[in-house]
Every structure is written in structure tokens, then in C-alpha cells.
Amino acid sequence: MSLHSGRRAQAARNGAGAAAESSADNHPQVLVKNLRVVAGSPGTPSVLVNDVSFAIARGEVLALIGESGSGKTTVALSLMGHTRAGCRISGGSIEVCGTDVLSLRPREILEHRRRRVAYIAQSAAAAFNPARRIMDQVIETTMIRRLMTGSAAREKAVTLFRSLALPDPQHIGARYPHQLSGGQLQRLLAAMALMSDPELVILDEPTTALDVTTQIEVLRAFKRVIGERRATALYVAHDLAVVAQIADRVVVLNSGQVRESGPTMQVLGAPRDAYTRTLLSAVARRVAQSVAQEPVVATSGASSRPPGEDNRRQLLLAVEGLTAGYGKANDQGLPSSLALLDISLAVRRGAALGVIGESGSGKSTLARVLAGIMAPARGTIRLQGELLEPRMERRSREQLRRIQIVFQHADAALNPAHTVAHILGRPLKLYFGLRGAARDERIAHLLDVVHLDRSIAARRPPELSGGQKQRVNLARALAAQPDLILCDEVTSALDAVVGAAILDLLAELRRELGLSYVLITHDVGAVRAICDEVAVLYAGQTVETGPLQRLDAANCHPYTRLLVSSVPELRSDWLEGVASASPGPAMPATASSKDLCRFLPRCPVRIEGRCDQQPPPLNRTQQGAQILCHQPANRR
Amino acid sequence: MNSPATPKARSELAASPGWLSPARWRRRRNALPASGRIGLALVLFWALLALLGPWVIPHPPGAVVSTTVFAPMSLRFPLGTDYLGRDMLSRILIGARYTVGLALAAAVAASATGTVLGLLAAISGRWVDELLSRLLDALICIPSMIFALIMVAVFGSSLPILLLTAALGYVAGAFRIARSLAVNLSVSDYVEAARVRGEGRLHIACVEILPNMVHPMLADFGLRFMFIVLMLSGLSFLGLGVQPPAADLGSLIRENLSGLGDGAAAVLLPAIAVATLTIGVNLLIDGLADHGRPEGGGGKA
Numbered sequence: 001m002s003l004h005s006g007r008r009a010q011a012a013r014n015g016a017g018a019a020a021e022s023s024a025d026n027h028p029q030v031l032v033k034n035l036r037v038v039a040g041s042p043g044t045p046s047v048l049v050n051d052v053s054f055a056i057a058r059g060e061v062l063a064l065i066g067e068s069g070s071g072k073t074t075v076a077l078s079l080m081g082h083t084r085a086g087c088r089i090s091g092g093s094i095e096v097c098g099t100d101v102l103s104l105r106p107r108e109i110l111e112h113r114r115r116r117v118a119y120i121a122q123s124a125a126a127a128f129n130p131a132r133r134i135m136d137q138v139i140e141t142t143m144i145r146r147l148m149t150g151s152a153a154r155e156k157a158v159t160l161f162r163s164l165a166l167p168d169p170q171h172i173g174a175r176y177p178h179q180l181s182g183g184q185l186q187r188l189l190a191a192m193a194l195m196s197d198p199e200l201v202i203l204d205e206p207t208t209a210l211d212v213t214t215q216i217e218v219l220r221a222f223k224r225v226i227g228e229r230r231a232t233a234l235y236v237a238h239d240l241a242v243v244a245q246i247a248d249r250v251v252v253l254n255s256g257q258v259r260e261s262g263p264t265m266q267v268l269g270a271p272r273d274a275y276t277r278t279l280l281s282a283v284a285r286r287v288a289q290s291v292a293q294e295p296v297v298a299t300s301g302a303s304s305r306p307p308g309e310d311n312r313r314q315l316l317l318a319v320e321g322l323t324a325g326y327g328k329a330n331d332q333g334l335p336s337s338l339a340l341l342d343i344s345l346a347v348r349r350g351a352a353l354g355v356i357g358e359s360g361s362g363k364s365t366l367a368r369v370l371a372g373i374m375a376p377a378r379g380t381i382r383l384q385g386e387l388l389e390p391r392m393e394r395r396s397r398e399q400l401r402r403i404q405i406v407f408q409h410a411d412a413a414l415n416p417a418h419t420v421a422h423i424l425g426r427p428l429k430l431y432f433g434l435r436g437a438a439r440d441e442r443i444a445h446l447l448d449v450v451h452l453d454r455s456i457a458a459r460r461p462p463e464l465s466g467g468q469k470q471r472v473n474l475a476r477a478l479a480a481q482p483d484l485i486l487c488d489e490v491t492s493a494l495d496a497v498v499g500a501a502i503l504d505l506l507a508e509l510r511r512e513l514g515l516s517y518v519l520i521t522h523d524v525g526a527v528r529a530i531c532d533e534v535a536v537l538y539a540g541q542t543v544e545t546g547p548l549q550r551l552d553a554a555n556c557h558p559y560t561r562l563l564v565s566s567v568p569e570l571r572s573d574w575l576e577g578v579a580s581a582s583p584g585p586a587m588p589a590t591a592s593s594k595d596l597c598r599f600l601p602r603c604p605v606r607i608e609g610r611c612d613q614q615p616p617p618l619n620r621t622q623q624g625a626q627i628l629c630h631q632p633a634n635r636r
Numbered sequence: 637m638n639s640p641a642t643p644k645a646r647s648e649l650a651a652s653p654g655w656l657s658p659a660r661w662r663r664r665r666n667a668l669p670a671s672g673r674i675g676l677a678l679v680l681f682w683a684l685l686a687l688l689g690p691w692v693i694p695h696p697p698g699a700v701v702s703t704t705v706f707a708p709m710s711l712r713f714p715l716g717t718d719y720l721g722r723d724m725l726s727r728i729l730i731g732a733r734y735t736v737g738l739a740l741a742a743a744v745a746a747s748a749t750g751t752v753l754g755l756l757a758a759i760s761g762r763w764v765d766e767l768l769s770r771l772l773d774a775l776i777c778i779p780s781m782i783f784a785l786i787m788v789a790v791f792g793s794s795l796p797i798l799l800l801t802a803a804l805g806y807v808a809g810a811f812r813i814a815r816s817l818a819v820n821l822s823v824s825d826y827v828e829a830a831r832v833r834g835e836g837r838l839h840i841a842c843v844e845i846l847p848n849m850v851h852p853m854l855a856d857f858g859l860r861f862m863f864i865v866l867m868l869s870g871l872s873f874l875g876l877g878v879q880p881p882a883a884d885l886g887s888l889i890r891e892n893l894s895g896l897g898d899g900a901a902a903v904l905l906p907a908i909a910v911a912t913l914t915i916g917v918n919l920l921i922d923g924l925a926d927h928g929r930p931e932g933g934g935g936k937a
Contacts, residue, residue, distance in 0.1 A: 371832050392832055400834040413825040417847035427833055480833070 028055035029097055029232040030062075030079065030200055036091035037074050037083060037256075048074050048087060049256040056200070056249075059230040063247035063264070065279065067238055067495035068466070071256040076202050076236045080117050081109040097199045114145060118193035122205040124185035128177040135173025138192045147196065160191040163228055164221040182359075183214035187221050194225065201226070201233040207242060211358035211522055212566035219245055219568075219575060238495050240283050241568035244268055245575040252276050268570055282496040283570060315384070316516050317347040317370075317403075317484055322379035324369050325540075334377050339365040341540040341598075343379070345518075347484065347533075352510060352517040354527030354548070356563060357537035363520045364408075366537070367488040370518065371405045383483075401431045404477035408489035410469035414461035420447075420472055421457040427479040446475040450505060467498035474505065484516045491526050503529040524551065524567050536560045539598035546625025555621070555633035559599045597628070605631050672923015678916025682909075685729055686736040693726035698881035706892075706900040716901040718892050722881075724902050727888060728909055734884035735913065738795065739868055742802035743861040749803070750810025751846075751853050757811075758818030759841050769815065772808040780805040780867055788876045798877060802864045813856050814849060821845045851925040858918040865910060885910045 035052040038045035049071040056062045066072045078089055081101045094101040096116055104112055121127050128137055139153040148156065154173070161169035164187040177185060186206055193201055203222070207215040223246050226233055237243050243250060244264060251261040252273065260273040271277050322343040325335035339362040347353045357363050368374040370381060372392030381388045383402060389395045407413035414423060424443045428434040434442055444454050450471040461469055470490060477485050487506070491499035507530045509515055519531055527534055527548070534551060536544040536559060544550060544557040551564050565578055595615035600606055611630050619627045629636060668676065694714070695701045702713060702721040709716050715724035753772070757765040775783075787801040821827060822845060830844050869886020871877030878884045883891065888906035895903045 373828060373832060392834070395834075397834045400832065405829070405832055407825045407829065409825055413829050415826040415844055415848070418843075426830075426835075430833060430835065476829075 027058075027098065029058045029060075030054075030056040030234070031095040032075070032079070032092070033094075034092035035075065035078060035089070035094065037071070037078060037087055038090045039087045045090070047256060049078075052092075052251075052253070052256070052258050054251050054258070054261060056232055056234060058232055060249065061226060061233045061235055061247045063235045063237060063243040063250045064253060065237060065240060065243060065250055066253035067279075067497050069255070070253040072236045072238075072253050073204055074256075075253070076119075076204055076234055079200065079202060079234065080113050080119060082113075114141065115196065116199040118196065118198035118201050120186075120189050120193050120201065120203045120206050122208055124189040124206075125177065125182060127189055128185060130177050132176075133173065134175055134177065134180070134188055138173065138188060138195060141192070142195050145196075153195070157191060157195060160194055160225070161188075163225050164188075164191055165217065165224070166191075166221075181214070183210050183218050186210065186218050190222060190225065194229065194231070197229070199232060201231050202236070203233060204236045205238070208237070208239070212524070212568075213358055213562060215242070215568070216566050216575070216578060222246060223575065239568065240268060240279055240496075241570050241574075244570050244572050245568060252279070264572060278497060280570070282500040314348040314350075315346055316349045316351075317345070317518070318382040318385075319343060319345040319370070320380050320382075322366075322369060322376050322381070324365055324374060324376040324379075329377065339540050340369065340376070343537075343540075343542055345535055345542070345545065347516050347518060349483070350510070350514050350516055351533060352506075352519060352531040354531035354534045355518060355520045355537055356522065356524060356527055356534065358522055358563070360539070361537040362540040363522070363537055364488060365540075367405060367486050367518070367520050370486055371403065372400075397431065401427075401480045402483045403486065404480050404482040404484070405486040405488065406470075406473050406477050406490050409493060410466060410473050410490075411461060413473055414469055416461050419458055419460055420464075423461075423472060424457070424475055424479050427476060431480050442479070446479055449478060449509070450475045465498075466494050467501065470494060470502055471505070474502070474509075478509070478513075482515070484518065487517055487519045487521075489521055490519075492521065492523060499526070500529075506530050524564055527551070536563065541598050541628065542626075543599060543628045544625065546621065546627075547623055549623070550625050553625075555627070555636050557599075557627050557629050558603050558605050558631075558636055561636075562602075562604075597630070605636060607631065668923045671919050675916045675919025675921070675923055678912050679920050682732055682736055682913050682916065686733045689729040689733050693723075693729050695723040695726045697722065697726040697730040699723075706895045706898060706902055709901055715905055718888075718902040719894060724905060727883060728885070728906055731883050731885045731888045731906060732909060732913075734878050734882065735865060735868070735886065735910070738799055738878075738884065739802065739861060739864045742799050742864050743806070743857060745799070745803035746806040746860055746864070747810045747853060747857040749807050750812075751814045751849065753807075754811045754814025754816075755818045755841050755846060755849070757815045758822050759837050759845070765815075768811070772811045775804070776808040776812070780863075781870060784867060784871055785874075785876065788871065793871075793876050793879055795878075798868065798871070802867060805867065806860050806864060810853070810856060810860060814853060817849045817852055818845055821848050854921045854925060858914075858921045861917055862914045865914065885913075 032055070033053050035049055036047065037049040038047050040046045052071075052075055054062065064072045064075060074083070074087065077083060079094060079096060079101065081094075081104055083089060089102060092102075096112070099112065099116070101109075101112065128134070135154060135157060138157045139150070142148050142153045143150065147153075157173060158169050161172055166172050166184060166187055172180075172184075172188075180188070190203075190206070206222070207218050210218060219242065225231070226246070235243060235247055240250075247264050249262065250264050250267040252259045252267065252275065254275045259275045260267055260271065267276060268280065271280060322340055322345075323334065323338065324340040325338035327336035329335055343366065345353065345355075355363055355366060365374065369376050372388070372390065372395055375390040381390075383399060386399075388399060392400060421440075421443055424446055425434075425439050428439050428442055443457055447454050447456060452468060452471050452475070456464070456468065456472070461472070464472065470493075474485075474490075490506075491502050494502065503526055506517065506519075510517065510530065517530065519527060521527060528551070532548050534544075534546065534548050535542050536557060538559045544560050546553075550556055551560060556564075568574060597603070597606075597611050597616045600611050603611065606612075607630055614630070616628045616630050619629065619633065621627070621633075627633075627636075700721045701723050702717045704717060705719050705721050707713055707717040707721070713723050713725070715728065718724055718727060753768055757768045778786075783805050784801045787797060787804075791797045818841075822840075827840055827844050830840050835844075865886060868877050868884055869890065872884060872887030872890060878887060880887075880891075885906045889903055889910070892900065892903040892906070
């Protein structure tokens, strides 16, 4: 059986070129008809996927688009003959290269998964065994099935490493997972999946957990390897712009139903369905829209930038020379590993400051230091001129009340044992001594403010959706009637559509309540949506600060440009056009090297002999922006 | 991919009266599952027997009332007689008093003390944590049986000493589990949020951390209860536990062991009694854990 199907697969592969060229391919590689997946008891099933049909031709990449809960992963898993616990396929047919997947016996399903279908999961770090070397894991399945000799398998793996543009393809296999970055692991996972030359590759949100700069590398590698091997692929994603780069055709799913399907260009360019348009507008907002931003800035009075005295009076939060890190302190009192280096920021009342940077740039440390969870090694934080104690235990309750923090993981930040009413009621009691009916009334009001139904109050966090939880988090922060809210990656765990709604809410609250924000995020789009000032963080340094328009300024810092240009756009040729600056090894953050430019190893415009010798100067522009760079403004 | 609220959760919501109910850590949202109800019934049954025992026994438990040893069930001796010709029903009723009273009390004491100390160690500074941990580590080093022997040898065998011995012998394990749970919870985002809010330690410990420790600690309590029943029976076997002619369920099994070959009720019934009691306690705890856990909130502890 195995020999036979192996030979057939070989024959199919030989004929793949010819088949893909003829447009009228009679036998699509994958054919799904009227698929229906249900969960729950047979009496009252809840339908997860209803009447989904699509086909993938040989050598084609089909994207399955939808937000979480749309059933896209359920559909993808069903192609492997798998459903998650409690779910079952109750109707329809699935055909993968001529085999009816649903009629397979358990043993044959194993064979199906081993030979024909490969699955690339979202979290590569979780997919690798931390105790074994990469190479052993990549060739493991081929070795178990004795498809190749060990040396042949290793050779093939190295070829794959090379086409996936992994650094040092000859020796990367000897490393352990913890020695590699998230983007590298994601590509290694792809190599593992492609080892057996599968007939169908399923990629389940493979770049969602990555930084935008890393995402480019991974997407490019995927696109190249799929093209080279003429692989048939199903790409599951919620990000239309990512899909535009890689997919030939798109199927839009919503609540388990197909809303629209067609060639990528047609769906993205001229969407017929209203839901697709919603998705598209969520993407469109992160591409430059500074013009639309103008009214908000004007009403807040921050962009008019009154000079001198007036400016100082409005200053809400002033951070100066903040240095913080982890590990034992050395003789100068600096921690051994520095996460923040000499950070200075200012937030005016009613303004929103966006702090952007990729993972590892010290963004979250900044939030923790500002909130007082972690004490800085050096530097001062002032709230309206009043010096704040470094640690929260020593700050007054009033000071704590005025700065509230909203955490990234909405579900982890809400105690699962408490009802929403309890969660929101606690700060009301603590700060304002509210009890009984007055408190209930205020809770109801808070829920209204964040656009949640009042009945939510009696529920507990595990019963809420991700977006609802984040709204409760926000309501809890608002309950304290703060002056400043620290938003630590508030939308990164959410879908584009849900995240956009949260950002809209933040903008609305700012207009109506005169709040100030420090929005800490890796998402340039989120900053564009609600901020009017921006600080770009790289390896613990602010490389650039200034008004939001700095993001699109011609003379911005090279790293700012890299970040902004890495945000995927809805053009299918975007990936080819965008400049690449592969994330090289970041400079070791030690006290000795702290003076040099941190961005040096990745900088496309560095000046040899200057950048690696002298610390970069701080350039000031007329608009009040500060840029940390050696290059003159016209050369950056 | 998390699906929105399940239909069941939604229907419960619709049924819940008023949108603001008093926020208690555990709310009766749905009835106990069937297994939990069986457990509850078994535990109530034994608790009732233990309470009413002295008033319903047909014969004095220590008196030899029959000339036949290991007599089968009869109208006069509903559960037969033991190896000396004493009435089994009376002995089991009184034995249950010791087992339920002593073992349950000791298990509750061990678990509660362990939870409180573990919580204290987790939220207090490094020194308190080190001190408590090392002290209880020292306690855990001594095998519980040897510890019990020492205690009884020094203080003599009496009910308070047995209770103290059993509780002390098992408090260290409960402390270890409680401390690791509390340490994990104390670095969670919601505890961090409470700290940033300016909450005191007591509030963080009792309101934020403790409710999330209760279910795992309950499961641990079930295990600990069984170990204590075993330990007390073991002590009785050595003649150091409950002193004859009184006997707990464990020593009833031991003293009638010679009747096992004949399949005497005298040895089987106390065994069944211990089994139903421990199974009941564990079913009840599992039921409580499932029932208090919100839907989709992860697996059992």
C-alpha cells in the first residue's frame, strides 16, 4: 500500500508541471464540497462550519481568511482528517489528491497525514522539542518512515534550509531551538513540513506571532520555496495584506460560512461582500492616513504645540534618563543586561504617545517601569511635575490611580474567579469608596462607555471573548478616572477587526474624557490610528521621537523607515518591492558598548569608520523631532 | 481560536436574574453533576451515622454479645459478629465516628494549615518563605509512620495526639502544593494589576490568589484524607492508634483479618465502609471542582 501510493505520488509530482500549466485542470489537488463541522451533543449541535466548498488546483496557493471563531482552522484541520475534541464532521466530502479523506480508516488517516499533507503551525517555538537538535527533528519523520538514508535526508534538509534563506544552512541543524529566533524557527518548521514533499501544505497563521520585519523574511522564504517546489498550499490567515503577497486565490470565511471567494486580486481589489470590505478597511487603516488623523489632533490641542511656558504647564508625564534592566547590578549600579538605555519621553495632557519597536526593544519593560512594577536603575519619572517613587509600593494611592495600565493579554489580566462586576467594582471602592447602588450604577456606566452590554457584569472572564475581555480591562482602567493610561500591546492578541474596534474606542475615549495614552505596540497601524506623537524604540534606545508625521517623513531614522515599510500593503507586488534588512544579531546590551548606535548591524546607510567609532548625535528638527543618527538628514 | 460563548453559557445568562448579583467567589450556577451528588450522598450518609452512632447502636460496641465468632448476618446481629463475637453493626457505627471525626478533622487541619502557610510564604518576603519552606522540608524528611511512632511514644496515644500527629504528618505536602500554586498565581497579570492598583497584601492573598487555589487544594485534600485513614489504621495495627476495645474502621479490618478466608462480613463490611467514604469524599470534590469551574476554563486539576 505504502509503496504503491509512494510511486503514485512520484508520478503525480512528475506530471505536476504540465498539469499546472494547463488552466483547465480537471482534477484539483484538493476538493472540498459542502463541508459541515459541528460540535456538541447530537441533539443540539452548534455548527462551526457550514456548507463550505472550495477547490485548490495543483501548484496553487489558496488563502482561507477570517477572524478567530470563523472556523478557518477547523476547515484546515479537516483536510488532514482531524477535528478537535468535541467536534465532528457531519456532512460533505473532502478529497485530497483523489483520496476521499472522510472514508479513510484510522490507520489510513495516519498514512494520509504522513505522506500527503503537511501542517505548519502558528507557534513554531511550541512545535519544537527544546531538548533535541534541530536537524534531528527536521529529518525525524523521514527517518521513521525510512524514506531516505540519514545522509540523504540531511542533504535535503540543508537544501531546504538554503531555499528558506536560513543563515548558515550547513550548520544551523546542529543548534537547539532556544538558540534560534522565532522567524528562524518558523522557517525551520516549514523545512520540516516540506521534507516529505507533501501534496498539500497547510500553513496555519505562520507569521501572526512574528514582528513585521521578521514577517517579511519568512513570507519571502515561504513564497520562494512554494514557487520552487510548485507546492499546493492552503494558507490560513486573518491578515489580508499578508495573504495578498502569497496567495493565488482567497476564500473569505465568517462564522463558518464562505462569504466570498475568488482570485486574490479580485477579492482584494473589488470585494463583493460587505464582510470582506470590513476586513479590508481594518487593514487599510494602518497604511498612511495622517490626513484623516488631523481633526483629532487639532481638538486635543497637542499638535498646535504652544511654545515655552504653556508647553510645560500641559506636561503630564515627563521621563528623563530612564535606564533599566535585568540581572545583578555592577559596581556602577547598572544591571548586567540593559533593557532600556537613557530613555527620555514627554506626554502632554490629552496627548497620545505611541511607543513602537519590535520584540526585544524594551517596550514592555518601559511599561513596567512607568507603572512602577519594576524599579529603574537610573532616571526619573514625573507626573505633572511631581516626582514619582520608582516602586509602586511607595507611590501614593492617588498617584497609582492617575496612571493605569492595560495589559497585553486580556485574559491573563482578569481574575477568572471574579465576576466582571467585582473586577470593575474593586477600583471604585478602593479609590472612591463607592459601595452598593452607587457602585452598581457606576459599573453600568463604565460598561456603557466601553460599549459592552450591562448583562456582562454578572459573567466571569472565561465566558467572554477576547475583544470583550480587553474592553473590560479598559473599563477597569477607566474606573480609576486616570489621567494617563499605559496600553501595553492592547490589540496584538486580537484580530484585525476586533483590534480596530478597540482602537476606535480608545480614540473615542480620548476625545470625550481627555485621557492621555502611552500606547506601547509593535503595530505601526495602531499608532497611526490613535497617536499624535511617536517614539521609536530600538534595543532599549529611543532612536527617534517626534510628531506622528515623523513616520512618513523623508528624513526619518533608518530604523523607523524599516519598521514603516515592513507593514504589509494590499498590493501583491509589495513583497518584491520592499527593502530588506534582515534582523541581524542585535548589539549586546552592555554598559561598555552603550554609546554606539544600536541599529548599526542592520543599518543600510551606516557610515563605516564613523558609526562604529562614535556615538550617534541627537539631531533636532524644527518640528521638535529628535533623531539619533550620524547620517545627515538628506541621506537617511 | 476561541469560539464565543457557548449556547449553554448564553442560556444561563438569560436565566440569571438581575444583571448584578453579589460577587461571591463560587456561585451555584448549575447543580452538581451526578457523580458529585452521589459523593455528597455518601459523605452525608457517613457523617450522619458518625453523629447518630451512640444513639442507634443495638449493642454496646465493646461487649461480647454472641457465642459465635464471625456469625453471618441475622436479625439479632444485622451485620454479623466479629472475631470475639461482638456486634459488627455497633462496632462499625462507632468506628465510623473515629474515622470520620479523626481522619477528616486531621485532613482538614492539614490542608487548611498548608494552604494558609503556603499563601503566606508566597506573598511574604524571601525570608519568611525560606524559613517556612525549610522547616516543612525538615518535617517532610521524616517518614510519616516513624513520625507518628515517635509522637505516640513520647506523648502516649490519645485522640488529640493522634489528630495532631496525622495533621502534622501531612501538612508539609499540602504546604508544598499550596506554595507552588500561590507562587505561580502571584506573578500572574491580574495579581500584578492588583498591585499596580495599590491593593494591600491581604487583599491580594485572599481575594485575588486564594479563590484560584481552592480547586487544586480540594483535589489534594481528597488524597490527603485517604492517606490519613491509612496511617491511622496502620497505627492501630501496631496497637498505637485508637485503643481497644474502641476501634476505627481501619483497625476493624485488621482485627478481623483472620475471617477473610471465610469471607466473613466482619472484615468485608469495614473495608466497604472505608471504600465508600473515601470514594464519596473524592467524588464530591471532583464534582465541586467541575461545578465551580467556568465553562471552557481548562481541564480538571
